[in-house]
Each structure stands twice: as C-alpha cells, then as structure tokens.
Amino acid sequence: MTRAFKILTFQGSVLLAGILTMSVVADMAKAAPAPPAAAVTIGNFTFKAPVLTVKAGTTVTWTNGDDIPHTVVSKDGVFRSKVLDTGDHFSFTFAKAGQFGYFCSLHPHMTGTIIVKA
Amino acid sequence: MSEIEERRRDFLKCMAWAGTGALFAFNGGIGSSIGLDQALAAPLRRTTATPFTFVQLSDSHIGFNKPPNADARATFREAIAKVKALPIQPDFIIHTGDVSQLSRDEEFDDAEQMLKATGLPVFFVPGEHDMLDPDGGKAFLNRFGKGSKGAGWYSFDHKGVHFVALVNVADLKPGGMGNLGAEQLKWLAADLAGRPSSTPIVVFAHIPLWTVYADWGWGTDDAAEALKLLARFGSVTVLNGHIHQITQKVEGRIAFHTARSTAFPQPAPGTAPSPGPLKVPAEQLHSMLGITDAMFVRGHDRIALIDSTLTT
Numbered sequence: 471m472t473r474a475f476k477i478l479t480f481q482g483s484v485l486l487a488g489i490l491t492m493s494v495v496a497d498m499a500k501a502a503p504a505p506p507a508a509a510v511t512i513g514n515f516t517f518k519a520p521v522l523t524v525k526a527g528t529t530v531t532w533t534n535g536d537d538i539p540h541t542v543v544s545k546d547g548v549f550r551s552k553v554l555d556t557g558d559h560f561s562f563t564f565a566k567a568g569q570f571g572y573f574c575s576l577h578p579h580m581t582g583t584i585i586v587k588a
Numbered sequence: 589m590s591e592i593e594e595r596r597r598d599f600l601k602c603m604a605w606a607g608t609g610a611l612f613a614f615n616g617g618i619g620s621s622i623g624l625d626q627a628l629a630a631p632l633r634r635t636t637a638t639p640f641t642f643v644q645l646s647d648s649h650i651g652f653n654k655p656p657n658a659d660a661r662a663t664f665r666e667a668i669a670k671v672k673a674l675p676i677q678p679d680f681i682i683h684t685g686d687v688s689q690l691s692r693d694e695e696f697d698d699a700e701q702m703l704k705a706t707g708l709p710v711f712f713v714p715g716e717h718d719m720l721d722p723d724g725g726k727a728f729l730n731r732f733g734k735g736s737k738g739a740g741w742y743s744f745d746h747k748g749v750h751f752v753a754l755v756n757v758a759d760l761k762p763g764g765m766g767n768l769g770a771e772q773l774k775w776l777a778a779d780l781a782g783r784p785s786s787t788p789i790v791v792f793a794h795i796p797l798w799t800v801y802a803d804w805g806w807g808t809d810d811a812a813e814a815l816k817l818l819a820r821f822g823s824v825t826v827l828n829g830h831i832h833q834i835t836q837k838v839e840g841r842i843a844f845h846t847a848r849s850t851a852f853p854q855p856a857p858g859t860a861p862s863p864g865p866l867k868v869p870a871e872q873l874h875s876m877l878g879i880t881d882a883m884f885v886r887g888h889d890r891i892a893l894i895d896s897t898l899t900t
Binding site: 514 | 691
C-alpha cells in the first residue's frame with residue numbers, strides 16, 4: 471500500500487508539473503491501483519475459506535498454519551504449490567473469471583474453491 | 589532426584605512411547621505379533637515349526653521437530669536399537685511409509701543410514717510425506733524403491749509367505765482418500781493369480797486399506813477391489829501406518845492392523861478438531877509408555893487380532 475501511495479503521489483506531482491508526456495502518464499495510471507489481494511489460511515486440515523469469491527486480477531495467498539505440511543493444487547492443473555511447511559505461503563494471481571477448485575495433494579479430503587468474477 | 593535425572597527420565601518415557609515397532613512372527617502360516625519391549629522381556633517360544641519374524645516400523649517422519657517430539661531422528665534411532673536388541677533377530681524390516689517429513693534428501697539419507705545399522709534387509713512403501721520432492725516421489729523411489737513397479741509397488745516371497753507392497757499415496761484425487769489406481773490393481777490381480785489359496789499373504793501399504801475414518805481421509809477409496817482379489821486366500825494380514833495408532837479389524841479371513849509411529853501420536857478418530865500431532869503433555873506421557881502389542885491368533889480358518897498395551 472505504501473508503495474502504491476508513493477506512486478500516486480509521484481504521479482500527481484508529475485501531472486502538476488506537466489513535465490512528462492501524456493502517454494507516460496497513462497502508463498503510470500494503469501500501474502497505480504494497488505493489486506487486489508485475498509488470503510486463505512490453512513488450519514486444522516481445512517482451507518479457512520472453503521469458497522472464496524474474488525475479482526479478476528486478485529492475488530490469493532494461502533498460508534499454512536498447521537504443524538503438518540500441506541499443498542495447494544488446482545484440480546485442473548492451473549496452479550500447484552510446492553510443499554508448504556508450517557508458516558510457508560503460496561500465491562497465485564487469478565487473471566480471468568471462472569471457478570477454480572483446488573485441494574491438498576497430501577490430504578485430498580481438504581478441498582476449496584476460488585470463484586473469480588470479471 | 590536431580591533436575592537432570594528428572595529430565596532424563598522424562599526423555600526415556602518419551603522414548604518408550606514413541607520409539608515403537610511391532611514384531612511379527614510366522615509359524616506355519618499363523619501370524620502373531622507382540623510389542624518390541626515385550627519381545628525383549630519374553631523371547632518368542634520355539635515351536636516344532638520353524639518360525640520367522642519380521643519387524644514393522646512406520647511413520648518415522650525424519651525431520652519432524654515440533655511438539656510433542658523435538659527430534660524424530662532420536663526416537664527412530666531408539667526404535668532401531670530395540671530391533672537390534674531382539675533376542676531372535678527378525679529376517680527383515682518393513683517400513684510402512686512416511687519415512688521422511690518433507691522428502692528431503694538429508695531426511696531420507698539419515699533414515700537409510702540408521703536402518704543400515706541393523707544389518708537387515710528393509711522393504712519400503714512410501715507415505716504421502718515421501719512424495720513431496722519436485723518430481724513427486726522419485727527421490728524416494730530412487731533410494732528405496734529399486735526394482736519396484738509404477739509408484740513403487742512390488743511383491744516377494746519369504747519362507748512360504750507372499751508379501752505384497754502396495755502404494756496408495758500417489759495421484760490422490762480431490763475430495764478422496766488413499767488411492768491404488770487401476771494400473772496397480774491390474775498388477776495385483778496378475779501377481780496373485782495362480783497362487784494357491786493356502787498361501788499366507790501379507791499386504792503392506794501406508795494408508796489403511798479399510799476406512800478407519802473418512803472425515804480425516806483415513807482409508808483407501810478403491811481398497812475394496814484389492815480386498816476382493818485377496819478374499820479367496822485363507823490367511824491375509826494387512827499392515828498399514830499413517831494414523832499413528834493401533835487399530836485392528838478382522839473381515840472374513842483378512843486381518844487388518846495399523847502400527848504406531850516412531851515420531852508422534854495422532855488423535856483417535858474424531859476426538860480432535862484435526863488429525864494433527866497429539867501434543868501429549870509431559871505428565872500424561874506416563875500413561876502412553878511402552879508400545880501396543882498386537883497378537884494374531886488363528887482359530888479355524890479365521891485370523892483374529894487382539895491388541896494390548898504395555899501399560900495394561
């Protein structure tokens with residue numbers, strides 16, 4: 471957030487100063503909004519948001535709070551984490567709308583779904 | 589008692605419950621098993637038939653270092669020391685999986701080196717913790733699965749008993765439990781075909797081949813197909829790990845048995861929010877000292893399993 475704020479501030483000053491061309495300003499405006507983020511905690515052998523709905527472009531981060539390792543594996547091969555030991559995390563950015571089922575490949579009764587809306 | 593002595597005693601208590609294994613004896617096709625500590629205290633009686641024994645170790649989780657066991661290597665070493673001290677040395681050891689905690693080379697290597705100290709052949713099947721290298725189990729297979737097929741299954745014969753090693757931790761399906769898969773079941777059918785029904789069979793795999801507790805995934809989805817193939821045999825013993833506690837069941841002529849871990853206990857089915865390690869308070873360790881004995885007794889054509897604990 472701090473970085474995004476700095477970019478915004480910088481962009482504002484750039485606009486006021488009128489030093490850069492419009493095309494450069496347009497590029498910077500695209501980069502300015504903070505990328506949407508969401509979190510899923512793993513605890514007690516469950517994904518603590520079994521169904522999570524996010525906007526396209528959201529980066530979802532899973533963090534393992536168990537003292538047993540887990541993985542986060544897409545049912546359709548879209549994403550696959552390495553093994554997550556205690557405290558480890560894995561992130562994936564959902565660029566497109568859709569429904570993404572996933573599970574833990576060590577404990578496959580652990581399942582979850584990310585619903586991505588455009 | 590000095591503080592150091594108290595700590596030592598607590599440590600040894602911890603060893604006593606965690607450093608476990610089960611000893612199996614075959615006597616004319618009748619399997620029996622007793623705890624290692626009991627075997628040390630009361631050597632097996634010799635009978636007219638030539639017995640042979642083997643030891644099952646399970647769930648060593650080398651690399652595990654969290655409560656209730658800060659050093660799973662130490663407890664595994666203790667289990668192995670008990671094997672070496674047996675008055676009748678087993679012909680071999682089987683390890684029913686989760687050799688390592690995270691499939692790291694140093695974890696596999698330490699387990700291998702410790703087991704080498706026994707001087708005994710060791711037969712392995714992988715647990716899900718042994719499938720975590722980037723290649724999905726190759727590190728385990730390269731080291732412990734030479735000559736095996738598929739994800740690591742194989743069979744061998746020993747003194748008239750047919751041993752079948754199955755893998756039910758590969759290619760697990762979302763929402764499912766353990767899984768053998770069509771290829772392995774086909775191999776099993778061919779492996780058993782033509783063997784006389786009087787052949788004693790021992791099957792070993794990591795996850796139980798019967799559903800102990802579906803909510804925690806403690807079972808194998810397609811186990812029924814394997815058990816169908818085994819049903820015609822007069823004596824079948826199924827040895828599993830994974831759940832870090834003794835459970836037993838007899839179904840027809842098939843006796844099922846799960847072994848304790850050498851690393852940490854897990855809760856009884858449904859008695860905790862999750863199947864994570866049972867964080868046993870030090871003062872309660874006493875009630876969990878020793879190991880659980882299991883004895884296979886065959887009456888008529890049926891094998892029954894009777895378990896008892898060292899504390900009782």
